[in-house]
Amino acid sequence: MPSRNMNRAGTLLMVAIAGVAVDGTAAAQVVDPVVFSFATVGDNRQDPASPDPTTLIANPNPTTQGGAPSLTGTLLPQDAMYLQNSTAWSTIQSGIQAQNPNLLFFNGDMIYGYGRPILPTAWTSLGGPGSWYGEQAIYPDAFFEYLQYAYWRGTVSTLFSSGTYVMPVPGNHETQCSSTAAPYNGTNGAPASNPNCNTKKQGNLTGKTAYADNENAFRANMSDLIQDLVTNYRFSNVTGFFPSSPNGLTAATAPQPGGNNGPITSPQNDLTYSFDIVVQASPLIQLHFAVIDTDPAGADSTAPADWLAADFAAAKARGASNFFVFGHKPAFTYNYAAATGGSIAVGGTPGPSGLDANTTAAGTATINGVSVSYNSGPASLKAFWSVVTEYGATYFCGHEHTVNVAQYPDPTGTYAGTPYHVIVGSGGSPFDDKLINTPCTSNALGAAGNCSEPALTNPFDRYYAWALVQVHQSGAVTLHVSGFSDQFGVVQDLGEYDVSSLQLADAAAKTRRKK
């Protein structure tokens, strides 16, 4: 009898222990290892004329500790010199390194630029500063832009040694010249406008124009990263994967003028390009990455939709399972100003700033002696998003200095699905949703000061943020958005999205895609 009682007692004890052990513990999560990942962000350049007041620091005072935030202070000297938001950008890079992605796509505006970096003919023809000689003047825009490029390349150099390869995407600050951008502001003896840039006075609506000179400067400073897809000096060593089927690395394979590519007037090699990475054989995960120049010379604010359609079709024929596109300008402007009464409608303030800002009509043009017909503006945009929808791609971009994840359907109504449109132009440039009552006259935000935070459409509109995409062994694809506030707080998880249902790897999505 005693032994039976002891057994009973023992059983009860075990049940009690088990009960205590499982208390408050949910069912174990399923392990689905990450087999590949990439991060993406854009826009870390600073603005010399209108930095966000939250990036300013107290004026130097040798008797007290310097570097304290001050809404009425000055830019960090290195940021004033090289036009970066180094505090935000270095914190973002640390966060990215902690996530240890294989790739980082930087979605443009890595430099302030906006000049016209015209180089001496000898330099251009001989290939670069190492071979240039002679008494030829360098236009100051070239000097400053190369300086900024070099500084940015230095800032990302440690990513390579921690296993993250950087893929650059051209932005409008790289490819365009802005007629009135600093230092061309008519003060301190500077000209009122850039003499080498198409101006509003000349009929240019925005005074911002893409030039081949600017595209050459991008290539001169970034092409080694892109050409590595072929030469492979470091790509596979850094990422652990070999790239395959690179496209757009020569002028002939890059977007050509005409059709939905728009009236492009310059070679687009290394500005718009693509490649595959086969992550695993079974189940097959073959990722296809396409980088597009959304401000090519001759076709500002135009995505090369025809090139993308042909590129995606070829990738799909090779077996690509997942499609990702990286450009600078959003296809659809995020209406961050809605809460504060602004409007992104044409003619509104601030007005649209993405590809939807381009309202020019279709036309014909003679480019390099050849007459071409082209679509532009709304027609080209529709064609672009239709391709994105057809392949269930995800589009990552910047330009708007905020973070936003949205989904948009095919505007032509041809294909089903609502692909993700991810704006991560939140790498450090002045936030689009401005503080109220700027310039600030007090060091305090809110009631104690005259400056205050705007009413935000989304609580993270003024967060520095980046996206991380994880591709799992099962084929599932998850998107994480991480970031920190304009007060430079700790890094937070701003959202997680399962984007795999929209990727071609999902057979059900594949069959329902075509309407």
Add this chain to the structure above:
Amino acid sequence: MKNQAVTIGGALAAFLLAPAIASADFVLDTGTPTGTGAPVILSDAQSFAAEFQVTAAEEVITSLAAYLTQGAGQPNDTFTFDIYSNTGFTSRPSNRPAPVYSTTGTFTANGWNTAAVNNWTLGSGFYWLALQVSSPTQTKGLDLPLESSTSTGTQAALAFASAGTSGQYAVSGADPIGVQIQGSAVPLPAAFWLFGSGMLGLGAMARRRIG
């Protein structure tokens, strides 16, 4: 007679075990996080800590737990629980005294995740429980949901701290997270109870003989 002996033996065993079981209590319990803000990310780029006080002369730590969700991490990702003395805790990592105790925690599921501890003994004083990650091979990021206030739970933290890539903890502006420490007063050694019961037995026998 035999039954009596079993009963007495059982009672003695229960008596011997009782001190350790009965006094197990929360030394630190922030409660399950219920805040609505975006979770903070635990990674090798940032760490988090909560301060607690030990009031007993000696306290035996019996379990540690952190409230975690998966974030960009995976099940079986690991992190460390480190207990630091308050002295020098906010110094630079190179100047900060080594942790008093360390153990590895493993993320298994959203909720309270625990780590094994081997009866760590702490003297009375102020301490910090830190959650740290040494490299992305431990985890690429687990989430720590936020508590709505710094003073919730059955045994609120005295303070919270966070550290960025410099590894230097700062208390100012740190968010409250969910952590728990269970402990018990140091039990008297079993030998003491055996010796005591033996003395009592001898006393009883002597009394019977005299009687």
